[in-house]
Amino acid sequence: MKDKILITDTDILFNCKTRRVIKFVLHTNIPGHYDFGIYSRCHFNLALEKEGIVIDPYSKFEEFNNIFTNSDGEVTTKPVVLNRGGPNEGENPFGATFCYGTNQMIFEVMENGYIGSVILFE
Numbered sequence: 001m002k003d004k005i006l007i008t009d010t011d012i013l014f015n016c017k018t019r020r021v022i023k024f025v026l027h028t029n030i031p032g033h034y035d036f037g038i039y040s041r042c043h044f045n046l047a048l049e050k051e052g053i054v055i056d057p058y059s060k061f062e063e064f065n066n067i068f069t070n071s072d073g074e075v076t077t078k079p080v081v082l083n084r085g086g087p088n089e090g091e092n093p094f095g096a097t098f099c100y101g102t103n104q105m106i107f108e109v110m111e112n113g114y115i116g117s118v119i120l121f122e
Helices: 061-068
Strands: 010-015 020-027 046-048 053-055 080-082 097-102 105-109 115-121
Touching: 053 061, 061 097
Parallel strands: none
Antiparallel strands: 010 020, 020 115, 046 053, 080 097, 097 105, 105 115
């Protein structure tokens, strides 16, 4: 019998033609997030050496939002609003989240400032 590996805190997306990983989705499982309780918490540490920052599942956006600003402190990346409630599903009780992207990373940030998920891509 073969051993099975069960990963419940990360989604791994593959390119079916090249059989290469193209994207990792790291879930924080923070209460109040749309996917809360579906995934386990991924205990990641993203070290951004240039900025001297380490981002983990408990980081708040205000702790690392400087990676989205230029030297003058102006925001260079506007968020994309993600509202998961469709017209037939009614209103999402958790509210919209805001996706900020930079350097092959997308941070999904909840209204309370906590990270809902991190997407790492090629």
